[in-house]
Amino acid sequence: MTMSDQPIPSLTGWTEAELDAAFAALMREVESSAAALDATSAEAVEAFRLHWLGRKQGRLKAVSDAWLKAAPVEAKKLLGQRFNALKAQVEARLDDASSASSASALDAEAIDITLPGRARRLGAEHPLIKTLNEIVSIFQRMGYSVGVGPEVETDYYNFESLNFPPNHPARDTQDTLVVAQQERKPLRDRLLMRTHTSPVQIRTMEQQPPPVRIVIPGKVHRNDAADATHSPIFHQVEGLCVDTNITFSDLKGTLDHAMKELFGTSVKTRFFPSFFPFTEPSADVQISCPFCGGKGCRKCKHSGWIELLGCGMVDPAVFGFVQQKQPGYDPKKISGFAFGMGVDRIAMMKYGISDIGLLYGGDQRFLEQFG
Template identity: 65%
Template sequence: MMSDPIPALSDYSAASLVTFFGNLTSAFEADLRAVTTKDELEALRVKWMGRKQGLMNEIGEVLKAAPAEARRDVGMQFNTFKKSVDAGLAAELKTETAAPVVRGIDMTLPGTAHQPGIEHPLLKTMHEIVRVFHHLGFSTETGPQVESDFYNFEALNFPPNHPARDTQDTLVIAAQQGRPSRDRLLMRTHTSPVQIRTMVAQQPPLRIVIPGKVHRNDAADATHSPIFHQVEGLCVDTNITFSDLKGTLDHAMKALFGSSVKTRFFPSFFPFTEPSADVQISCPFCAGKGCRKCKHSGWIELLGCGMVDPAVFASVDERRLAEGKAAAYDPAHITGFAFGMGVERIAMIQHGISDIGHFYSGDMRFLEQFA
C-alpha cells in the first residue's frame, strides 16, 4: 500500500498534473487490489477518504499552492480523482456484500414443505358444472358484469315496471338518469345477458353454458349474498322440445350428485321462458327419505328452467337488424331452452355447508378442508 508522503508540486503544467494524478490513481488501484476483507476495505477508506488524516486531505493541501491561472485545471482534476476513489470503494463494497456466504447444512433438520395453491371451492364447483355440459356439446361464453338495462332486462322480457328493475333489488350505476332507459348501466343480476349477446352475435344452432359472477342488492344471511355465482345454459335449434330440456338436466344432476339422484319438474314463472319450471332433486343426504336438510320432504329445489319465450327471440332479431344483420330467430322455425343454477347452492349441498358466508370469509381453516 502507498506509504510515501504526497510529493510537492513545483510545476502545475498540464503534463505535470497528468503525471501527478496518474501516480495517485495507480497507487489507489494497487491498494484496492490488496483488499481481501471488509475490515481491510474500511481501513482503506479511512486511509484515502478519512476526514482528518486521509490522503485526500494531504493532496488538497499540496494543491493549494497552485497559482491562480492553474487552479481551475487543478480543481477539475482533483474532483475527477476523488470521484474515481469514491466509485472504486463503493464498487468493492457492493462486491463484498453480494458475495455468497457458505454455511454448513444441518442434514438432520426437516425439509421445507412447499404447499401448492388450490382452487377456491366455488371455482372448483363452477368448473365441475361447466365440464358436465362440455361433455354434452356445450361451449362456454362469458360477458361483462356491468350491463345495460336492454341486455339485463328489456331483451329478456322484463317489463318496465317489473320489481327486479327496482333499486331495492338491483345495484345500479350512479348518474345514469340522462341516458335512455335501455342504455342505463347496472351490475348484472344474472348471467342471462350473455345469452342475448351470443344470439345477437351468432346464428343458430347454439349450445352455450355461461358461468360468472352476479350482483343483487340482497342482505347477507346464511343463504344469501349480494355477490354470488351462476351457471346458465342455452340451447337453440330447430325442433328443440321440453323433453330435450328434461333429459339434459336429468343427466347433469346425476353427473353432479350421483346416478341414484332423481329429478322432478314443477310449473313456475320466469319472464324469459314459457313454459317455465323449477327443478328439484331427490335429497342426496337421505336418499329421498326425508331429513332436516330437505325439510323432511325428500326433495331439494335446485334451479329454474324453461323454453325460451318467443318475445326474447323477437328482441334478439330486433337488435340484429339494428346492427345490420339478418334476422335469424323466427320462433316459427326456431325453439330453445334455457336454465340457470346458483353455484353456491350446489357447492353447499355437495359439501354439506350451512352458511354461504363461509365461502367469502377468507378463513383458511375452512378453505383448507378442500385441499
C-alpha cells in the same frame, strides 16, 4: 489494509508532462490500496469507497479542490480528462471488490442441498369454487364453452334485452343494486350490479352467430338482507344452447345428465311449469333427494324432492333483440334453451352447510374442513 492519508501535493506546473506525472502517482496509489484490500470484507470495501469517493473527505474531492479549482483556464481541459480517467480507475477497482464481497457472502449463505426439505402446506379449493368448477366441467364435457362478462351491467343487457318489461318488480331498487346518480341517463344505459349472469348470453349471441353452446359461471348481486339462506352476493351457473331444431326434449336430456353427473346416477329429475320473462315455455327443475333417496328427510322437507334450478326455451322476443346486431338469430329458423342454478345452494347441500354466511366469512376454522 493501509491507505494513504497524505495531503494532495501542489502542482509545480500545468504542462501535459507535469500533469501526467502527478496523476500517474495517484493511479499507483489506487492500485496499491486496491491490492491490499480484503475484498471478502464488506466493511473494508466500504472503507475503500469512502477513502477515494467520499463526498466530504475523499481523495478525489481533495484532488478537485487542490488542482481543478486552482488550474488556469487553458489547463482545465487537460486536468479534467486525467481526473475522469482516475475516477474511472477507482470505480473499476471498487466494482471488482464489491463483486468479490458479494460472492463471498453468497458462499457463506450457501444452501446445504443434503438437508431434508421443508414441506409446504398445500391449500384447498374453497367449497364454492370447488362446486362451481365441478358444475362447469360437467358441461364442458358435453361440448359447452365457458362465457364471462362484466359484473357492472347496463339496464339494457340485464333487463330490457332479456324481455323484462319496464315496470317489472326486478327493476326496483328493492331487488336490484343500482349505481348512484344515473337518473339523467336513458333507462337502458343506467348502470347496475348484474342480478344474474344472463347478460352474458345476450353479449355472446351478439358476438357470434349460431350455433352457440356456453355455460356461464359468475358472481351476481341482489338487494337481499343477509340471513342463513340469503346473501346480497352469490354465484350462479347459467347455460345457453342455440341451434336449429333445439327442442324441450334436448333441454330435459341435458339437465338430467348433468344432475346425474353432479349428484349420482340414481338421481331423478322432474319438471314443473313456471315463468321467466326470457323463456317460453319455462320450467322449474326438481331432483330426487340425494340424501334420502326420495324417501323423505329434513333436507328435502320430507317431500323426497329438492327444487334446484330454472330453465326453459329461449323466448323469440329475446332473439328479436339479438337480431339487431346479429341477423343470424331468426326465431323462425333457430331455437334454443337456457337454464340457471345457484352455486351457493348446491354447495351447501353437498357439504352440509347450514348458513350461507360461512361461505363468505373467511373463517379459517370453517375452511380447513375442506382441505
